[in-house]
Amino acid sequence: METMVRVKDGEVWAEDTGGDGVPVVLLHPGIADSRCWEPVLPELAARHRVIRYDARGFGRSPNPTTSYSPAEDLRAVLDHFGVGRVVLVGTSMGGVTAVSGTLNEPSRVAGLVLLVPGITGYPDLEDPELTARIGELAAAGDMDGLLALSLETWAAAGTPPDTRAAEWLRAAIPAWFTTYGHQTEDPPAFPRLGELTMPCALLLGEKDTARTVRCNEAMAAAIPDCHLVRLPDCDHLPTLRAPETVRDLVLETAARAS
Secondary structure: OOEEEEOEEEEEEEEEEOOOOOEEEEEEEOOOOOHHHOOOOHHHHHHEEEEOOEEEEEEEOOOOOOOOHHHHHHHHHHHHHHHEEHHHHHHOOOHHHHHHHHHOHHHEEEEEEOOOOOOOOOOOOOOOHHHHHHHHHHHOOOOOHHHHHHHHOOOOOOOOOOHHHHHHHHHHHHHHOOOOOEOOOOOOHHHHHOOOOOOOOEEOOOOOHHHHHHHHHHHHHHHHEEEEEOOOOOOOOOOHHHHHHHHHHHHHHHHHOO
């Protein structure tokens, strides 16, 4: 079932497969929309109720017009579907939301799967040179340049023309600018990772950016009993590069959470 879900001063597109088992909620990255889950969705939905949604400005969700918190939007989606305890699965930007949402309402999260995640409060995750280069290309209206830079940075494991990665990125890039100035950052989560006592797993891609790899190593070390999976041939798009591993990690964590 597809629907538009009301969030604070806006709405987001969401899909609920229905079904049994502990609900699994999928949170996409900033370099793709919720279509990034399609390589793993059928097998997850065969065993669990799966909910996914497009963050504001991405995919089928309208652009934001006021300030908003991604973690508060997550809460609104969970409330809309009336789910209690869930397994949160977040990749990259979605990982930021998953961790913040879990720290806000830990009793609501039965398990946590983080795929190449970001996090608030980690001191060395942002790359000023990359941000500046993106700004230059955006100011010049150079979409092809933005796409090429993005593929080089976040899709290093792919083989040109890497059609599906390029499709996901091209669709997501406009949201970087339509959400700018509206999305608020949640409080620092990195110093609080020791509070995560539910089953947790973290997937790290060895071909991801060096900053993300270091951040992911630090996160896995800080989360109690975190199950760390390192993939040598994976970049920032694990559902595309290693869908079977992602699927198994989600199912294993959901089984532990049950």
